[in-house]
Amino acid sequence: MFEARLKSFFEDAGDGTPSARVVRLLRERGTLSATEIARLTGLAKSTVSMTLAELRRSDIVIEKASSETGRGASVGRPATALMLNPKVGTCVGVLFGLEAIQLIVADVSHRVISDRKVQIEPDYSPAEAAALTRRLIDEAYEEHGLAPEGRLGVGVAVAGPINPVDGRVLRASGVPTWAGTDIRATFGPVLKSPIFADNESNCAAIAEMMWGAAIGVEDFVFFKIDLGVGGAIVNRGHVVRGIAGSAGEFGHMMIDPAGPLCRCGNRGCLELYASARTALADTERRLGRPFDMDGLVALARGGDEPSRRQIAEMGEAAGKGLAIIGTAINPALVVLGGRMPLAGDMLLGPLSESFERHTLVKRAEIAPEARTRFVPGVFTDNDACLGAVGLVLRHHGRPG
Amino acid sequence: MFEARLKSFFEDAGDGTPSARVVRLLRERGTLSATEIARLTGLAKSTVSMTLAELRRSDIVIEKASSETGRGASVGRPATALMLNPKVGTCVGVLFGLEAIQLIVADVSHRVISDRKVQIEPDYSPAEAAALTRRLIDEAYEEHGLAPEGRLGVGVAVAGPINPVDGRVLRASGVPTWAGTDIRATFGPVLKSPIFADNESNCAAIAEMMWGAAIGVEDFVFFKIDLGVGGAIVNRGHVVRGIAGSAGEFGHMMIDPAGPLCRCGNRGCLELYASARTALADTERRLGRPFDMDGLVALARGGDEPSRRQIAEMGEAAGKGLAIIGTAINPALVVLGGRMPLAGDMLLGPLSESFERHTLVKRAEIAPEARTRFVPGVFTDNDACLGAVGLVLRHHGRPG
DNA sequence: CCGTATTTGTTCTATGATGAACTTATTAAG
DNA sequence: CTTAATAAGTTCATCATAGAACAAATACGG
Numbered sequence: 001m002f003e004a005r006l007k008s009f010f011e012d013a014g015d016g017t018p019s020a021r022v023v024r025l026l027r028e029r030g031t032l033s034a035t036e037i038a039r040l041t042g043l044a045k046s047t048v049s050m051t052l053a054e055l056r057r058s059d060i061v062i063e064k065a066s067s068e069t070g071r072g073a074s075v076g077r078p079a080t081a082l083m084l085n086p087k088v089g090t091c092v093g094v095l096f097g098l099e100a101i102q103l104i105v106a107d108v109s110h111r112v113i114s115d116r117k118v119q120i121e122p123d124y125s126p127a128e129a130a131a132l133t134r135r136l137i138d139e140a141y142e143e144h145g146l147a148p149e150g151r152l153g154v155g156v157a158v159a160g161p162i163n164p165v166d167g168r169v170l171r172a173s174g175v176p177t178w179a180g181t182d183i184r185a186t187f188g189p190v191l192k193s194p195i196f197a198d199n200e201s202n203c204a205a206i207a208e209m210m211w212g213a214a215i216g217v218e219d220f221v222f223f224k225i226d227l228g229v230g231g232a233i234v235n236r237g238h239v240v241r242g243i244a245g246s247a248g249e250f251g252h253m254m255i256d257p258a259g260p261l262c263r264c265g266n267r268g269c270l271e272l273y274a275s276a277r278t279a280l281a282d283t284e285r286r287l288g289r290p291f292d293m294d295g296l297v298a299l300a301r302g303g304d305e306p307s308r309r310q311i312a313e314m315g316e317a318a319g320k321g322l323a324i325i326g327t328a329i330n331p332a333l334v335v336l337g338g339r340m341p342l343a344g345d346m347l348l349g350p351l352s353e354s355f356e357r358h359t360l361v362k363r364a365e366i367a368p369e370a371r372t373r374f375v376p377g378v379f380t381d382n383d384a385c386l387g388a389v390g391l392v393l394r395h396h397g398r399p400g
Numbered sequence: 401m402f403e404a405r406l407k408s409f410f411e412d413a414g415d416g417t418p419s420a421r422v423v424r425l426l427r428e429r430g431t432l433s434a435t436e437i438a439r440l441t442g443l444a445k446s447t448v449s450m451t452l453a454e455l456r457r458s459d460i461v462i463e464k465a466s467s468e469t470g471r472g473a474s475v476g477r478p479a480t481a482l483m484l485n486p487k488v489g490t491c492v493g494v495l496f497g498l499e500a501i502q503l504i505v506a507d508v509s510h511r512v513i514s515d516r517k518v519q520i521e522p523d524y525s526p527a528e529a530a531a532l533t534r535r536l537i538d539e540a541y542e543e544h545g546l547a548p549e550g551r552l553g554v555g556v557a558v559a560g561p562i563n564p565v566d567g568r569v570l571r572a573s574g575v576p577t578w579a580g581t582d583i584r585a586t587f588g589p590v591l592k593s594p595i596f597a598d599n600e601s602n603c604a605a606i607a608e609m610m611w612g613a614a615i616g617v618e619d620f621v622f623f624k625i626d627l628g629v630g631g632a633i634v635n636r637g638h639v640v641r642g643i644a645g646s647a648g649e650f651g652h653m654m655i656d657p658a659g660p661l662c663r664c665g666n667r668g669c670l671e672l673y674a675s676a677r678t679a680l681a682d683t684e685r686r687l688g689r690p691f692d693m694d695g696l697v698a699l700a701r702g703g704d705e706p707s708r709r710q711i712a713e714m715g716e717a718a719g720k721g722l723a724i725i726g727t728a729i730n731p732a733l734v735v736l737g738g739r740m741p742l743a744g745d746m747l748l749g750p751l752s753e754s755f756e757r758h759t760l761v762k763r764a765e766i767a768p769e770a771r772t773r774f775v776p777g778v779f780t781d782n783d784a785c786l787g788a789v790g791l792v793l794r795h796h797g798r799p800g
Numbered sequence: 801c802c803g804t805a806t807t808t809g810t811t812c813t814a815t816g817a818t819g820a821a822c823t824t825a826t827t828a829a830g
Numbered sequence: 831c832t833t834a835a836t837a838a839g840t841t842c843a844t845c846a847t848a849g850a851a852c853a854a855a856t857a858c859g860g
Contacts (some may be wrong), residue, residue: 044848045849046809052809075806076806076856077806165770171765242619244761246730247728249727253724253727264760328648328650328725328728329729330642361644370565370644444818446818448839450817452839475835477837478825
């Protein structure tokens with residue numbers, strides 16, 4: 001029932017009418033009060049009030065149950081929390097990982113309705129991915145009684161940079177068979193939805209910005225330490241994509257011209273030193289059985305010196321890379337994502353020490369509020385998939 | 401006569417009234433047609449028309465002499481070029497260099513009225529700088545019959561990062577005696593004007609964006625190769641300053657942990673390999689007489705192998721640094737500033753070759769329009785000082 | 801328990817930005 | 831030389847937006 005009207009809001013780019021701006025803001029933020037909406041849109045309180053009256057009458061905007069409302073301990077009349085009516089629409093986020101596909105369905109009030117992960121044969125093709133995704137989406141919508149017509153879009157997180165103008169995968173470092181794929185053309189007809197595609201690290205950064213460790217922070221760097229090293233740059237609240245879509249590929253910054261060959265073809269990439277891949281291979285060789293990151297961390301926690309040293313060396317290298325990034329970009333915040341930061345101080349101690357040693361402006365030289373803060377990410381495993389949902393909720397223009 | 405009215409436009413932050421927006425846009429851009437103003441402000445043609453009628457009646461906006469108007473070879477009624485009345489106000493830009501102060505006075509129509517440079521004893525203090533600047537400004541205003549009350553602000557370009565919140569110099573790599581100086585507090589009372597301060601590389605980037613090689617480009621990196629190496633990042637048309645103001649300090653990205661000690665205290669900074677300082681010192685030692693960059697380039701042009709090799713090595717190192725920046729930021733454009741790019745292909749050949757070798761995404765892999773373009777800067781010696789004028793013309797909020 | 805301070809949210813009217821239709825100024829084509 | 835096409839700039843009635851004043855809902859201090 002909402003589709004026709006909402007579609008007009010949803011497609012409205014630019015500043016648009018107050019209604020469109022209010023709906024867009026609620027889509028981005030989830031829950032807000034009328035006063036916050038006025039402040040964030042720059043509209044007058046009176047305009048927002050009128051607009052909200054109309055939107056509430058047509059049931060597009062509803063009040064959040066007061067029990068869920070954050071208990072404001074401040075004086076003054078308490079704000080009524082508003083959100084989009086969940087029935088107004090649903091968003092899908094998909095992450096195409098190395099050997100698994102994760103799919104999250106959420107409604108426009110930011111509530112996650114379904115979250116599942118299925119294994120898939122490595123080196124699967126985009127077409128296979130599209131077919132499987134279609135099945136997963138249909139199953140999820142069926143299971144939860146959701147109307148397919150209410151689907152506002154599908155966000156796609158891919159393990160490689162995507163050209164922001166033509167929407168093609170540049171080089172999928174994680175899934176090489178995807179190079180050159182036109183995501184919109186491949187997935188649009190199969191999924192019968194507007195498609196919003198982005199790199200998985202960019203998606204993860206969006207998740208941290210919308211719901212995680214970077215809420216309210218407009219300038220930060222997301223730095224992922226996992227099997228590989230990746231990242232994203234957020235400036236003034238926008239993900240920096242770069243002219244070819246490859247911004248934030250921190251793992252392939254060259255830090256030693258004489259270093260070993262990287263899978264990207266260059267030598268001495270940061271990833272070779274700061275990711276878990278090398279350490280895992282070493283450990284497997286040393287102990288004669290396969291290891292994942294949890295296993296490596298457990299081993300180190302158990303007191304195994306070689307793995308402790310390896311994790312420390314990863315931190316040391318990551319800190320060096322972050323010092324280079326910090327010198328160039330000087331972000332307010334670094335969010336450390338991926339699974340390795342779960343190792344805690346074993347990794348983060350050497351990391352911050354190394355950062356401090358290699359950075360231009362030393363901690364002691366500047367006021368505390370001018371220092372780059374380091375925090376672990378809130379999401380570890382489903383950051384990219386959540387961010388793909390965020391892509392749909394946040395989009396301001398046409399699908400892309 | 402204009403001061404009172406203009407001040408209200410000038411101080412108006414945020415979106416403001418149509419008049420304020422039109423005046424601000426003209427201040428930033430210099431010359432525009434009514435239609436361009438409508439497009440750039442997002443206001444309706446009718447609104448712009450009414451606003452301009454008012455502004456022209458009060459002589460704040462005037463027509464540019466048609467002879468100067470760019471001969472548009474297109475069909476349709478030709479646009480009338482509009483600009484702010486030069487009498488409306490003047491802006492000053494000052495650059496505090498190692499051993500010279502440069503001062504440019506311009507009016508709000510973007511015409512340079514005075515441009516001069518005076519030598520000063522190295523290691524001069526901020527107070528001395530303020531006193532001398534005061535004298536230079538008074539002389540220039542006297543000489544050209546300008547009213548001091550019409551001065552809208554003084555832009556200050558400093559050879560070191562400036563904390564964007566408190567306006568203090570972090571560490572003046574070029575002029576170390578300035579560390580900790582509060583620019584506004586030091587210069588404001590002496591110059592009796594609003595002060596707008598920024599790092600010299602940020603200023604240079606602004607000059608290239610407003611009048612130089614980056615006109616119309618919203619995402620670019622400015623990379624200076626001179627006695628030192630510096631730079632700036634522009635994203636979505638805004639200079640990225642960073643939380644402490646030290647963004648863009650490319651010269652101190654660490655590229656070799658085992659490298660020699662840098663004047664910043666760290667080891668193996670890019671500047672040690674990519675700036676002219678080392679090469680000049682070597683050449684001076686080798687030939688037993690002092691050299692500047694022009695001399696080094698002339699020597700190399702004359703066929704001197706050692707200096708050719710040194711310039712090529714500088715290019716090689718700069719390309720390596722730019723590859724790191726490109727991998728992290730992936731800008732649409734790199735503007736090469738400073739005096740070394742005047743060496744031409746001797747430097748730029750090895751530079752782009754090295755960039756290509758060390759970068760993640762290779763030229764051949766992407767569409768031409770997705771490639772990072774390299775261009776030399778339009779200004780070499782007065783980029784920073786012009787940019788300081790631009791700081792005043794462009795400012796959107798309070799002095800800072 | 802009650803008034804004061806404080807913040808949220810609504811009502812109403814004057815204003816001012818807008819869009820549609822129009823005029824003006826030019827190039828290109830017949 | 832006339833007409834069509836194109837783009838710039840203007841005029842004016844209309845309606846959406848904003849500002850000020852007001853109403854509602856809470857905390858706090860005495």
